Amino acid sequence: MTASLRDRISGLFADYAWFLDAERYEDWLALFSESSMYRIVPRENVQYGLPGSLMLCKNKDMLRDRITTLLEVNEYNIHTTRHLLGASRFDDPVDDVVAVETPFAVYQTDQEGVSRLFGVGEYQSRISCAGSKLLFEANVVQLDTFSVPTLLADPL
Amino acid sequence: MTASLRDRISGLFADYAWFLDAERYEDWLALFSESSMYRIVPRENVQYGLPGSLMLCKNKDMLRDRITTLLEVNEYNIHTTRHLLGASRFDDPVDDVVAVETPFAVYQTDQEGVSRLFGVGEYQSRISCAGSKLLFEANVVQLDTFSVPTLLADPL
Amino acid sequence: MTASLRDRISGLFADYAWFLDAERYEDWLALFSESSMYRIVPRENVQYGLPGSLMLCKNKDMLRDRITTLLEVNEYNIHTTRHLLGASRFDDPVDDVVAVETPFAVYQTDQEGVSRLFGVGEYQSRISCAGSKLLFEANVVQLDTFSVPTLLADPL
Numbered sequence: 001m002t003a004s005l006r007d008r009i010s011g012l013f014a015d016y017a018w019f020l021d022a023e024r025y026e027d028w029l030a031l032f033s034e035s036s037m038y039r040i041v042p043r044e045n046v047q048y049g050l051p052g053s054l055m056l057c058k059n060k061d062m063l064r065d066r067i068t069t070l071l072e073v074n075e076y077n078i079h080t081t082r083h084l085l086g087a088s089r090f091d092d093p094v095d096d097v098v099a100v101e102t103p104f105a106v107y108q109t110d111q112e113g114v115s116r117l118f119g120v121g122e123y124q125s126r127i128s129c130a131g132s133k134l135l136f137e138a139n140v141v142q143l144d145t146f147s148v149p150t151l152l153a154d155p156l
Numbered sequence: 157m158t159a160s161l162r163d164r165i166s167g168l169f170a171d172y173a174w175f176l177d178a179e180r181y182e183d184w185l186a187l188f189s190e191s192s193m194y195r196i197v198p199r200e201n202v203q204y205g206l207p208g209s210l211m212l213c214k215n216k217d218m219l220r221d222r223i224t225t226l227l228e229v230n231e232y233n234i235h236t237t238r239h240l241l242g243a244s245r246f247d248d249p250v251d252d253v254v255a256v257e258t259p260f261a262v263y264q265t266d267q268e269g270v271s272r273l274f275g276v277g278e279y280q281s282r283i284s285c286a287g288s289k290l291l292f293e294a295n296v297v298q299l300d301t302f303s304v305p306t307l308l309a310d311p312l
Numbered sequence: 313m314t315a316s317l318r319d320r321i322s323g324l325f326a327d328y329a330w331f332l333d334a335e336r337y338e339d340w341l342a343l344f345s346e347s348s349m350y351r352i353v354p355r356e357n358v359q360y361g362l363p364g365s366l367m368l369c370k371n372k373d374m375l376r377d378r379i380t381t382l383l384e385v386n387e388y389n390i391h392t393t394r395h396l397l398g399a400s401r402f403d404d405p406v407d408d409v410v411a412v413e414t415p416f417a418v419y420q421t422d423q424e425g426v427s428r429l430f431g432v433g434e435y436q437s438r439i440s441c442a443g444s445k446l447l448f449e450a451n452v453v454q455l456d457t458f459s460v461p462t463l464l465a466d467p468l
Contacts, residue, residue, distance in 0.1 A: 082259060082261070082300055107273070107276045107300070115276050
């Protein structure tokens with residue numbers, strides 16, 4: 001793992017968080033490859049090998065669909081989000097794919113102006129560094145809780 | 157943007173957070189240029205282009221004044237703060253000034269020993285890399301909420 | 313301080329946080345030297361020079377003992393943890409030891425699935441870079457509160 005690749009991956013996660021918080025969903029989608037998998041899963045299910053997910057998009061079209069719903073249909077639980085990410089842990093690339101673990105906390109601010117912790121967890125990501133642009137091949141959002149305090153409308 | 161400049165900017169933000177939390181306000185002030193602007197503004201006002209600020213210092217003297225007040229006058233709402241910053245997003249320097257976005261969470265701990273989330277948001281900063289020392293030319297603290305839970309006495 | 317050493321120290325802290333959250337305590341222990349000191353202390357005690365600690369392990373054997381207790385005896389307050397660390401501030405190495413300050417927030421998620429802030433503070437660390445592997449010579453966990461909301465069973 002070169003320092004330069006590490007910097008680029010750190011930049012990818014900074015973009016990931018910022019695009020979500022700035023509601024720039026098209027830019028966020030552009031960080032994923034066409035075949036990429038996106039999944040939100042409680043830590044418990046990972047630990048016990050249970051198959052259930054809180055959100056599962058098996059490819060980028062499913063993720064696009066999700067974003068379209070978010071932008072055009074959902075009109076409740078209006079809030080803004082803020083992601084705080086810790087430093088990533090990297091494995092060495094295998095076949096131009098890097099496995100990365102990144103802890104996160106997500107906060108939501110509602111229309112009354114109250115900011116609250118939404119949840120904490122970690123991203124378990126597979127990132128392709130084959131092309132000129134880094135792309136998520138997979139992002140598994142392991143949420144530390146199985147009990148989501150409000151609706152899980154937007155991706156984490 | 158060189159890796160070295162990125163490292164120096166990351167170091168600047170680590171100093172920024174730590175000086176505030178350690179109440180080393182003189183050291184914190186030294187991170188700003190004489191002409192620098194400091195402003196705390198709710199996200200909503202940024203979004204709708206509203207001019208109001210929660211705190212506005214148009215130059216470093218106004219910021220010095222604020223710090224003097226904080227140190228010599230205020231004697232209520234005694235607390236300590238803790239800043240957690242996410243990774244910064246950088247633009248390339250233009251005329252030796254870099255535009256940077258950095259997410260943050262600020263916690264306060266009161267005299268009863270209770271630590272609470274104070275607020276989340278992002279720094280929208282302009283950093284001069286003209287001299288041997290990096291300096292803030294502007295720091296706009298965009299707070300995700302318009303509703304500050306306690307007094308906003310200390311800078312964020 | 314070279315960029316490479318800075319990257320390695322950042323990686324050490326990413327491991328530190330992740331090993332604790334993944335309950336890989338043996339791997340976490342391996343980050344400490346045999347003579348290393350580990351201490352959790354309220355910020356107030358640091359500020360006023362008071363000697364009391366919330367947890368004190370004068371060497372690695374005491375820390376091993378603590379971990380053994382955690383793994384084999386404690387059966388209450390079941391929870392998972394999540395550490396979010398900010399960027400570290402580095403001094404230049406002196407005699408192959410680097411002094412580092414790193415802010416942190418720790419969250420706990422209980423068996424009901426509720427994630428809460430446990431505490432915030434900073435690590436005041438001394439890291440040996442003499443060997444091929446970085447090792448903690450000392451880690452002082454300065455907790456911003458003297459009032460720990462639940463049992464302090466696991467290291468921070």
